[in-house]
Amino acid sequence: MRLKYFAPAILFFLAFTLQGQDVKVMTYNIKYDNVSDTVNNWNDRKHPMVDLINKFDPGVIGMQEVLFRQLQFLNESMPHLDYVGVGREDGKEKGEFSPIFYNTQKFELLKSGTFWLSTTPDEVSIGWDAALERICTYALFKTKDDDKRFWVFNTHFDHRGVKARKKSVKLILKKIKAINREKLPVVLMGDLNLQPEQQPIELLAKKMTDGLLVAEKPNKGPIGTFNGFNLEEPINRRIDYIFTEGFTVRSYSHIDERLPNGKHVSDHLPVIAELSH
Numbered sequence: 001m002r003l004k005y006f007a008p009a010i011l012f013f014l015a016f017t018l019q020g021q022d023v024k025v026m027t028y029n030i031k032y033d034n035v036s037d038t039v040n041n042w043n044d045r046k047h048p049m050v051d052l053i054n055k056f057d058p059g060v061i062g063m064q065e066v067l068f069r070q071l072q073f074l075n076e077s078m079p080h081l082d083y084v085g086v087g088r089e090d091g092k093e094k095g096e097f098s099p100i101f102y103n104t105q106k107f108e109l110l111k112s113g114t115f116w117l118s119t120t121p122d123e124v125s126i127g128w129d130a131a132l133e134r135i136c137t138y139a140l141f142k143t144k145d146d147d148k149r150f151w152v153f154n155t156h157f158d159h160r161g162v163k164a165r166k167k168s169v170k171l172i173l174k175k176i177k178a179i180n181r182e183k184l185p186v187v188l189m190g191d192l193n194l195q196p197e198q199q200p201i202e203l204l205a206k207k208m209t210d211g212l213l214v215a216e217k218p219n220k221g222p223i224g225t226f227n228g229f230n231l232e233e234p235i236n237r238r239i240d241y242i243f244t245e246g247f248t249v250r251s252y253s254h255i256d257e258r259l260p261n262g263k264h265v266s267d268h269l270p271v272i273a274e275l276s277h
Helices: 003-020 042-056 068-077 162-179 199-205
Strands: 023-029 060-064 081-084 100-103 107-116 135-143 149-156 186-191 240-245 248-254 271-276
Touching: 023 042, 023 149, 023 186, 023 240, 042 068, 060 149, 060 186, 068 081, 081 107, 100 107, 100 135, 135 162, 149 162, 162 186, 162 199, 199 240, 240 271
Parallel strands: 023 060, 149 186
Antiparallel strands: 023 271, 060 100, 081 100, 107 135, 135 149, 186 240, 248 271
């Protein structure tokens, strides 16, 4: 091969290789299906939500506030995805899930599990000063194109328990260390019910990387992620995160896509990040 063709060929090969290792992940609190909701009810939101997810095409999605009937609808509506997870109230189907959906064409599921955010994480339980059961679902994936393995942890912290949120950070970090003995790349994402300046987030940021802060392509969306279905106020409250370890964060975005009538699809914005490892 002539030299003048050699360099472009190498660059093309490298670009193709890096692209093959990219992982697009999303965290999304979809707002549980409250049957008493007359405004912003699930039936009005569920099809646009599927459209939104399909548009951005994440390979792995960590969701929060998912009831079993919502889980069934999403699974049936997106046949290219499968999921892992359990209901937090019985370890089966009762209560909210924090499921991890994944594209079965791109990823192979190797392992999965769920633990409770409490002093007895292996059984259904409420931890510390939390108001409700809280869980963390995790999974080990392998990319089908290049056999790269990585862990995903998805969680939803308590909305009331100050002590519970702090203890939950410590527990999850301890669990990641114990589960990820091979020190593979890790994603931790979810609705943490904490803002960046609060102490538990600062603790977490000492051990893992906040994707928003290091992304090569910075966030072009709102500063915050929680909108509360409010159409008048700016979205400034950031409580949904994607933290990483062992990944390069190519891009990170808070997605403000809305219904045709201008209303929000959920009371949280989805957060999406493109990662490579």
